[in-house]
Amino acid sequence: MKNKYDVIVVGAGPAGSITAKTAALGGLDVLLIEKRQEIGDPVRCAEGVSKEGLKKHIQPDPRWIAAEVKGSKILAPDGTEIKMSEEASSGKAGYTLERKVFDRALAQQAAMAGAEVMVKTRATGLLRNNGKITGINAMYMGETQEIKADIVIGADGVESKVGRWGGIDTSLKPQDIETGAQFLVSNIDPGEYSRFYMGEKYAPGGYLWVFPKGKNTANVGLGLLGSKSGNVRAITLLENFIKNYMPEAKILEMVVGGVPVSGPIKQTIADGLMLVGDAARQSDPLTGGGIINAMDAGKMAGEVCIRAKEKGDYSVKTLKEYEDKWRATIGKELSKSLAVKNMLLKLTDEQLNQLAHSLKGIDTSKMPLPLVLPILFKKNPKILWELRTLFV
């Protein structure tokens, strides 16, 4: 380890590893730190990604692809099925990953690009000189050390502290987080589609998912909106679902976790600091998907690190390019999803059923969600009136 780097990336999830790889490929001195002793483990994810989104960053590798899915099926509370995204052109259609292996493969790519990697190393604070961020304090094997850098990247996930240390309040309100539980189950028929179950009985303010994960296995989990959690817990709802609808299932793994669903937050940069991925609350408010957005943001942030080094300026003046770029792309999508999510939250199960029924006779199977929404709107203007601005 050196005592000074161009960039220190805190957190070796998809956001951090892609940032580190991008900056290292640009010739920068990069340190990627991860507080866990095993990158990628324990998993806190349902592991669904779109093929298209993934391929922008890495060639699919059978070592970390657990299953390929044909598309998505959305199930209304009364069981009405809507097929979507069969061409795997959008949303969740695509692969179910093995994230333990996937996250490690991404970190390895960062390492091969030239970044140094340290595991079991936890950032515990920011170093400052005259108010300017100059690096981090990090604890490795019980000892704290100072490591200097021109830019610190907060890629530290849902539990992010880097932003807070840098004066950016990233704390999530209960309505801004989906609180989730998942079992990897076996002895079931996973089917060929990713399935999303809507309705109060499954997951108030969220949904329940069944993602095929290979022969006889699937990730079965649910996310419940934080504001609806308390008297009911994600884990209890999931246990009940398994008992009532999948009694034959045998549980091989348990996953718990929270996904930010706040939509774009106000600030993700400061002088010498950028936040990426879940730390920047860039996961999708509607689907809870965050892997691809984290990787996209990581790429943008890594490129801006290179620009900053060229200019020798690490202030917000230069880093603003990252903030502007992600807002114009990821941010726009997040805002749309947030509007749809807020709308869905107001609908009763009966209204959800009506929406599903209104698609009878229409072949949505090749359509991604953004194409299905306008059709739904046309057929159900009363129920979806608040969303009209999304379609004009």
Add this chain to the structure above:
Amino acid sequence: MTVNVNRYKCGYCGACVGVCPVGALELVETWIEVDNTCTSCGVCAKICPVGALVVVK
């Protein structure tokens, strides 16, 4: 003021850390630490997916 963490239940996911308004929580590998800035507001206990947190006033 603090919260008690039931270590035998906690799945060390960090969701509670993300919602704490004052930053009183920290996920260190497989356990949650609470510092003395906790105001016992209860947000973390509300959202914990497994109910591992109990507020102590």
